[in-house]
Amino acid sequence: MSWSQSDLVAAAYSVVFVFVLVYVAIIAAKLARLQRETAELVELARAKSRADA
Amino acid sequence: MGVALVLALIIAPEDADQGISQRIFYIHVPIALTAYFCFGLGAFKALLHLWKGDERYDLESYVAIHQGTIFGALTLITGSIWARASWGVWWTWSSNQLVLFLVLFLFYCAYFMLRFSLEDGPRRARSSAVYALFGVALIPVSFLAIRLAEDFIHPTVFTRDGPQMSATMFVTFVVCWGAVTLLAYVLYRVELAGKRLDANLRELREVLQ
Numbered sequence: 001m002s003w004s005q006s007d008l009v010a011a012a013y014s015v016v017f018v019f020v021l022v023y024v025a026i027i028a029a030k031l032a033r034l035q036r037e038t039a040e041l042v043e044l045a046r047a048k049s050r051a052d053a
Numbered sequence: 054m055g056v057a058l059v060l061a062l063i064i065a066p067e068d069a070d071q072g073i074s075q076r077i078f079y080i081h082v083p084i085a086l087t088a089y090f091c092f093g094l095g096a097f098k099a100l101l102h103l104w105k106g107d108e109r110y111d112l113e114s115y116v117a118i119h120q121g122t123i124f125g126a127l128t129l130i131t132g133s134i135w136a137r138a139s140w141g142v143w144w145t146w147s148s149n150q151l152v153l154f155l156v157l158f159l160f161y162c163a164y165f166m167l168r169f170s171l172e173d174g175p176r177r178a179r180s181s182a183v184y185a186l187f188g189v190a191l192i193p194v195s196f197l198a199i200r201l202a203e204d205f206i207h208p209t210v211f212t213r214d215g216p217q218m219s220a221t222m223f224v225t226f227v228v229c230w231g232a233v234t235l236l237a238y239v240l241y242r243v244e245l246a247g248k249r250l251d252a253n254l255r256e257l258r259e260v261l262q
Contacts, residue, residue, distance in 0.1 A: 003137065003138075005072055005073045005074045005138055006073055008074060008077070008134050008135075008137055008138040009062075009073055009074060009076050009077055009138070011134050012077045012080060012081065012130075012131045012134040012135065013058075013062070013080060015127065015130050015131060015134070016080055016084070016127055016131065019123070019126075019127055020236070023123065023240060027243055027244070027247065030247050030251075031247065034247065034250055034251060034254065037254050037258075038254065041254065041257055041258060041261060044258075044261045044262070045261055048261060
């Protein structure tokens with residue numbers, strides 16, 4: 001496969017863009033999981049407080 | 054980052070020798086320098102952990118090395134693309150700087166194998182810190198390899214006589230370097246905050262259950 005100079009420049013910048021995009025997507029997924037876990041813990045704390053009362 | 058992209062892809066003049074492929078320089082070199090910086094930061098935090106025994110430095114060292122590995126992978130990929138454009142090959146084993154950077158990258162990849170093969174606790178933190186500190190010796194060797202070995206395959210832009218480029222190219226390079234450093238800093242802070250939040254939630258769960 002023959003690559004022109006402009007193709008290679010576009011490829012270099014695209015690789016960086018895709019890497020950053022994937023990284024942000026991973027962080028977003030992790031943030032969503034932490035949000036779910038926080039909500040679960042809030043529920044757990046409420047249940048515990050009701051049981052103690 | 055947007056300004057850096059406009060400068061690198063549109064405003065900066067085309068290099069008389071390398072043509073359009075020289076524009077890869079504006080992304081490849083700042084990423085490589087950021088990778089070195091992240092590995093160095095990881096080693097510095099590891100030293101602080103061994104010195105002060107504070108657990109937070111272990112996490113900071115881990116996150117910095119993780120960032121360094123990501124930027125290291127990008128350095129190798131963008132460098133390989135530039136090599137294809139300039140030399141006609143994706144990789145050459147005859148360039149000492151390339152090989153030494155690969156060694157540095159693989160060394161820090163092995164850091165994760167070591168870290169995750171040990172049980173979570175002070176022993177893992179200490180072993181990881183010692184390993185991270187050993188790796189720091191490779192950074193100046195890798196960085197200065199081209200000058201030490203007088204290897205003329207890999208281009209040397211920054212010499213004792215200053216940067217070998219026009220003022221516009223130099224400004225573009227500085228802006229791109231600033232943008233990549235800022236990106237790395239933001240990613241570092243976000244990842245660190247996520248890891249700390251994760252640890253705090255785990256602790257809270259143990260307390261509540």
